Amino acid sequence: MSSTYRLMWNRLGCIKNSLKLLTVPSLRHIPMRNKTVVSCTVGFSLFTWLGFENKLSAEDEIVETIKHCVLFIQRSEYEKAEQLLHVALRQAQQIQHQNGITYIYDVMANLALEREQLDKSKQLFVTVAQRIMADGATENDPRVVHISTKLARISHLKKEYNTAQVGYDWCLGKLKRMVESSEDDFTTKKLLAMTEDWYGRLFLECNQNEQGLLLMQSALDLMRQIPDIEKEHIIIQLNDIGTVCDKLGRADESISYFKEAIDLGKGLNMDELGAIYVNLGRAYLKKNMIEDARKVCGHGWKIGAMSKNDNIKHEAELCIKEIKNHS
Template sequence: MLRTAGCRALVSGRRFRTWSRGSERGRPREPILQPSTKRNSAGPGTLSAVGLVSLAFSFFSQDQKEQPNPEDDIILLIKKAKLSVITGKLEDADRFLHQALKLAQQTRNNQAIIYTYTQMANLAFLRGDLLNAEKLFKAAMSQMLGSGTQQDDNAVIEMSLKLCSIYASTEQHGLAVEGYKWCIETLEDKIQSQKDLPEETLSAKEKDNTRLLLGMTLDSCARYMVSRKQLDLAESLYEKALAISRQVQGETHPQTVVLMNDLATVLDMKGHHERAYDYVRRASDLARETSHPDEYVILNNLARVLMHKGRYSEAKLVYEEALKQAESKADQPVIERIREGLGELEAKTLKVQVLGEKSH
């Protein structure tokens, strides 16, 4: 990314989705990359939980002393910032993080500086301040690379991925594409080099973390390709991401279910309705079996595929079930999409009835 973006550069799409490197349950989303304005997913959606959060307090894990310790103050300020984000007090969070950064710089605590910059960038992204988020992510990466972190370190790639989403959101297509390409190629090379390393050199968990990061990158890039109407490439990327999720996380993992649904969406858009049905049917079955929190979103997609296959009666029943679930969760955007689908289905059904009457 240094060659294309001024630095080596995650949050769905749309909002970034969370893979299980500190994962929450995934959610199917519209194929558009944008900062989250509704949910704080605390995952690859916000970079802290995809790797850096798990390292955060290990940065400051030296033995505690009874006398005042600047690191204790930094930790406290970061905790206050995190609590402020959770409670929606974003201005307070920004103030606490600036205080933490000032103290980290005064004490020349490089690890604290890096982590605080990252948290400030995540916060700016959450608030939709993409220009500032970009500057802060670059500042964090500059600190990391300057302190000896390798360019293929997962934390660097995670921040590179977030920069890709910023470039995609701001329609900087060239930077977004080059960024995704760099992230994918770097991770593929890294995985290949790690493949035969013994467990005592690199644990299976660490190898899986890198594979999951590749899966997350493929997923994010696929969603961007959908938004650019490059459906063949999106299909290929989704297939690779789905294979990784199945292998590492299992068939029933929420993220695997989401990827099945998203792949079905692309296939349906390409007119491959039978293949789309196979994937979305499986996704809906798994969503029901595992009590997936966004089952109704997948049901909405299933209904649409059924409608495109001409199975109108079945589609209506599935739409109605999806609407019932969406209304119970007061998810207004999804409710509106389902109602639009029902309206389209009603029009198609009426047209078939009219044509049938004319034929007699």
């Protein structure tokens, strides 16, 4: 999975590449536009589980075509990706490359999910599931659990919460047993972290914030155990957990999470850090730490200005105004 897998869970409350902070009454909604990370839906595919990573060769034209599709998706050039996927599908069908056909359907399903074409995505994922089960996979096969997680996510996005909850519960049970039996299986740990975080955000949407927070924290703990997780992913997760803590009135905890996110992000080219500085400033304001709040909100404004992110600049200005009114 490492060659195509990048981001599984960033902000996970929405499905687009445009990353977003959680919306809670105490912290304003600040769009996050980091394009250095890849969407969770596209990044997590069946690449390794279908055996491509170990069998990839320079002359494998189908895999090379699929890799170009993924690059288009990463650049948000969805129409080009869709067209090229159909070319790849024809190539695979002509030579009866069954794993290739299955993987292309999987990428198509993920692309449809990325574009919020939920019914189309569901149909494609069902097709993938039927193909791998016809090939002998059982319900305990990690590929089946992977697809079931995506299907639960689709129900979640369609606000079919009961169906989504049943799906998440089933997947979590399977994944936890897999991880217990093989602690070094980082691919399964990634899928478990993604599932826990999606499930946690479902609880937030249903105003069950304590349960949501526990799942998001568990996902963060798993992320810390996985060697190839990019710092950006952990930074965004820390921010979102801090946001939930703020909503629950845990100001000290929220400050701790925001500060850790900022410390981890120093030196990275992430304009999202400006939004996190603003969140930290508002948390300081609640603690009457006026000078600290003024300092970090000002720094957030500077980052927004330098990155030409008007949304972050605007929120920083509102934060500074709140500080002045509070003084």
